[in-house]
Amino acid sequence: MKRVIALLMENQPGALSRVVGLFSQRGYNIETLIVAPTNDPTLSRLTMTTIGDEKVVQQITKQLDKLIDVVTVCDLGESEFVERELMLVKLNKSSIAIDEIEKLQGKVVFEDNNIINLQFVGEPDKLDKLVDNLKTKEPLEIVRSGSLGISSNSKTLTI
Amino acid sequence: MLTLLAFDLKLLGIMRDMSKTQTSGGDALIRSLHEEGVELVFGYPGGAALHIYDALFNQSEVEHILVRHEQGAVHAADGYARSTGKPGVALVTSGPGATNAITGLATAFMDSIPVVVISGQVKSELIGTDSFQETDMIGVSRPIVKHSFLVQKAEDIPEIVKKAFHIATTGRPGPVVIDVPKDFTDPNHTFDFVYPSEINMRSYKPAKAGDSKQIKKAVDLILEAKQPVIYSGGGVINDNASAELTELAKLLQFPITNTLMGLGAFPGTDPQFLGMLGMHGTYEANMVMHNADLIIAVGARFDDRITNDPKKFALKAKKIHIDVDPASLSKIIHADVPITGSAKECLTSLISELKQHNIEKNKLEPWHKQITEWRNKHGLNHSMLDVVPENGKILPQQVIQSLYKETEGKAFVTSDVGQHQMFAAQYYFFDKPRQWINSGGLGTMGFGLPSAMGVQFAYPEDTVACVTGEGSIQMCIQELSTCFQYGLPIKIINLNNAALGMVKQWQDMQYGGRHSSSTYENSLPDFCALSESYGHVGIKVTQLSELESAMKECISLKDKLVFLDVDVDPDEHVYPMLEAGNAMDYMHLSKDKKTW
Numbered sequence: 192m193k194r195v196i197a198l199l200m201e202n203q204p205g206a207l208s209r210v211v212g213l214f215s216q217r218g219y220n221i222e223t224l225i226v227a228p229t230n231d232p233t234l235s236r237l238t239m240t241t242i243g244d245e246k247v248v249q250q251i252t253k254q255l256d257k258l259i260d261v262v263t264v265c266d267l268g269e270s271e272f273v274e275r276e277l278m279l280v281k282l283n284k285s286s287i288a289i290d291e292i293e294k295l296q297g298k299v300v301f302e303d304n305n306i307i308n309l310q311f312v313g314e315p316d317k318l319d320k321l322v323d324n325l326k327t328k329e330p331l332e333i334v335r336s337g338s339l340g341i342s343s344n345s346k347t348l349t350i
Numbered sequence: 351m352l353t354l355l356a357f358d359l360k361l362l363g364i365m366r367d368m369s370k371t372q373t374s375g376g377d378a379l380i381r382s383l384h385e386e387g388v389e390l391v392f393g394y395p396g397g398a399a400l401h402i403y404d405a406l407f408n409q410s411e412v413e414h415i416l417v418r419h420e421q422g423a424v425h426a427a428d429g430y431a432r433s434t435g436k437p438g439v440a441l442v443t444s445g446p447g448a449t450n451a452i453t454g455l456a457t458a459f460m461d462s463i464p465v466v467v468i469s470g471q472v473k474s475e476l477i478g479t480d481s482f483q484e485t486d487m488i489g490v491s492r493p494i495v496k497h498s499f500l501v502q503k504a505e506d507i508p509e510i511v512k513k514a515f516h517i518a519t520t521g522r523p524g525p526v527v528i529d530v531p532k533d534f535t536d537p538n539h540t541f542d543f544v545y546p547s548e549i550n551m552r553s554y555k556p557a558k559a560g561d562s563k564q565i566k567k568a569v570d571l572i573l574e575a576k577q578p579v580i581y582s583g584g585g586v587i588n589d590n591a592s593a594e595l596t597e598l599a600k601l602l603q604f605p606i607t608n609t610l611m612g613l614g615a616f617p618g619t620d621p622q623f624l625g626m627l628g629m630h631g632t633y634e635a636n637m638v639m640h641n642a643d644l645i646i647a648v649g650a651r652f653d654d655r656i657t658n659d660p661k662k663f664a665l666k667a668k669k670i671h672i673d674v675d676p677a678s679l680s681k682i683i684h685a686d687v688p689i690t691g692s693a694k695e696c697l698t699s700l701i702s703e704l705k706q707h708n709i710e711k712n713k714l715e716p717w718h719k720q721i722t723e724w725r726n727k728h729g730l731n732h733s734m735l736d737v738v739p740e741n742g743k744i745l746p747q748q749v750i751q752s753l754y755k756e757t758e759g760k761a762f763v764t765s766d767v768g769q770h771q772m773f774a775a776q777y778y779f780f781d782k783p784r785q786w787i788n789s790g791g792l793g794t795m796g797f798g799l800p801s802a803m804g805v806q807f808a809y810p811e812d813t814v815a816c817v818t819g820e821g822s823i824q825m826c827i828q829e830l831s832t833c834f835q836y837g838l839p840i841k842i843i844n845l846n847n848a849a850l851g852m853v854k855q856w857q858d859m860q861y862g863g864r865h866s867s868s869t870y871e872n873s874l875p876d877f878c879a880l881s882e883s884y885g886h887v888g889i890k891v892t893q894l895s896e897l898e899s900a901m902k903e904c905i906s907l908k909d910k911l912v913f914l915d916v917d918v919d920p921d922e923h924v925y926p927m928l929e930a931g932n933a934m935d936y937m938h939l940s941k942d943k944k945t946w
């Protein structure tokens with residue numbers, strides 16, 4: 192099962208490599224990973240998705256929590272949460288019409304005479320489908336950010 | 351003359367030190383160690399560490415012990431830590447010095463031992479340029495340390511040292527690396543030395559007390575149990591909780607077994623003690639685990655050398671699991687009552703909660719009777735010295751029993767890895783925690799001698815024996831020179847079976863006796879002559895009739911390192927031995943006897 196794990200860690204050199212290293216060291220998979228400083232610049236928030244059963248995910252969160260640089264960890268799947276991903280697509284301009292872009296809820300972020308860059312934001316599986324649908328347009332490049340998540344109740348991941 | 355001069359220089363250095371308000375990073379590092387109560391540092395110098403070595407020279411509070419290989423430095427610091435409970439410290443240079451320390455770090459990590467390793471690093475401006483003797487120590491050591499620090503400026507050194515010792519010694523202890531670029535110890539850059547009185551780390555708050563609801567649940571299970579067992583490990587020793595463990599076992603009259611790492615936490619000579627459990631555990635300990643209806647695990651982690659096949663492990667038993675590391679709980683075996691907290695505090699709460707209840711001990715009688723039957727049937731023979739083998743060879747077990755007898759069970763015993771280690775664990779009764787020092791988790795050959803040095807430095811008056819094999823001892827044999835330099839009277843008890851015995855045993859049992867690269871084709875050195883060339887005493891034993899008098903002589907030479915090289919039966923195997931892929935009651939009991 193896919194899981195989304197979010198954590199806050201010290202915004203310090205070496206912290207990220209400890210988190211990533213833990214996954215290879217203990218044989219867990221990372222599907223996606225995003226990390227960026229929070230509005231408290233001493234902290235970074237890291238969101239990752241992984242595949243595993245209940246027991247594996249419990250082990251992952253406990254092992255992450257054990258890392259000295261990690262301040263707090265949350266398995267977002269423990270309550271309701273919202274998951275979103277950003278996707279940028281580069282196409283030959285001639286391969287897609289403006290009304291089609293609107294139908295797909297895409298946004299034009301760059302265009303010139305030959306090239307058009309589109310932005311999509313959505314749930315990852317919706318983006319998966321979109322990628323399928325775009326195949327016929329022979330996209331030149333597709334880049335995805337990986338998931339971000341936030342719990343949708345009043346609970347927050349803070350220190 | 352030369353020594354006098356050095357002495358004067360040292361004195362001058364001290365005077366200089368006292369008048370100085372400003373310190374360099376190098377001085378700050380040593381002063382910080384002193385603030386942490388460090389008296390000994392085991393190390394080996396080199397370019398990137400030379401400012402630090404100069405700082406060491408200029409003071410007299412922290413003594414430096416020059417080893418002969420950085421692996422030896424970390425093992426010595428580790429042995430010091432295991433035997434005293436205080437953190438051990440090693441100092442190495444960058445590059446090869448740092449990589450040589452890696453095996454020591456991994457050894458300490460697997461057994462959760464508080465060791466602080468300070469590694470010199472190339473100048474900060476050279477980091478990342480493949481400069482001479484540059485190794486990414488933080489990267490290389492990352493998976494085998496509890497935490498690590500790369501110093502970013504000299505002024506940070508006191509706070510980093512404070513944090514490093516705090517992290518190494520609290521919660522589940524473990525090794526910490528401090529990597530110090532050379533420019534941050536430069537004597538030309540000075541600053542005000544202030545040692546922080548406390549530190550606050552928002553991201554590190556190890557658990558202490560156990561949850562009281564969980565303790566109550568544990569008590570309910572304990573009161574119901576008819577076939578209980580206490581299974582304790584190194585966590586009890588690390589947390590100095592042996593007294594509490596013993597009190598609990600006595601209060602409940604439950605049988606108790608210790609892991610290889612936990613030996614000594616409960617007195618080995620006490621009739622309630624079942625001996626060690628697991629791969630080479632006693633028949634009765636493994637049978638008790640397999641048939642138990644309740645297992646109280648304290649500071650033990652259900653390692654695969656204990657459980658055998660975890661899917662078949664102690665299926666009838668409810669499990670109470672106390673551990674300071676929440677990640678150990680339900681990692682391998684599901685805990686019915688998981689309790690996160692320090693062994694000492696959890697056991698104390700458990701005992702006081704239990705004392706509120708009426709503990710009915712009669713119902714344990716059939717269980718104790720059963721255990722006695724098991725013990726009588728296939729227990730270890732602890733009178734091996736009375737056995738005279740037909741082939742005239744000395745049995746390795748006899749050497750351990752002779753050592754036990756001669757040291758009256760009071761020696762510190764360090765060990766290496768192999769058959770000799772298992773014989774020592776099985777046949778020497780450890781009545782006290784921290785008396786038995788061995789690399790259980792990583793199984794590091796070469797650990798025995800350097801760790802014994804750490805123990806002997808901490809306890810100069812006590813007998814420290816290193817039970818080893820001719821294979822293992824050769825992995826850090828260079829430390830014989832360190833022992834001579836510092837006058838360490840370690841007793842090396844070499845169970846010489848002229849083979850990598852444990853490997854050979856597996857080859858006998860699983861590979862049709864094909865001894866692939868497990869013997870040396872008559873290439874072994876004369877260990878006695880070798881030791882003598884280092885300035886020590888060597889005693890060779892080839893006959894059983896000589897064993898006890900040679901052992902007596904070895905132990906009685908109080909001021910000398912003695913290398914007692916005993917030829918033992920090369921065909922002897924360690925039993926019991928669990929049969930892989932099965933439950934804990936599947937044991938080989940001898941070459942031709944098994945339990946199934």
Ligand SMILES: Cc1ncc(C[n+]2csc(CCOP(=O)(O)OP(=O)(O)O)c2C)c(N)n1
Nearest residue numbers: 768769770795819820821822849850851852
């Ligand atoms: C550094 C290291 N390399 C290899 C091993 C694998 N190993 C385990 S026991 C053993 C044989 C040890 O031989 P010896 O020290 O003579 O002990 P014996 O089993 O003969 O008593 C070996 C090679 C190990 N544990 N550590």
Ligand SMILES: [Mg+2]
Nearest residue numbers: 819820849851
């Ligand atoms: Mg051997």
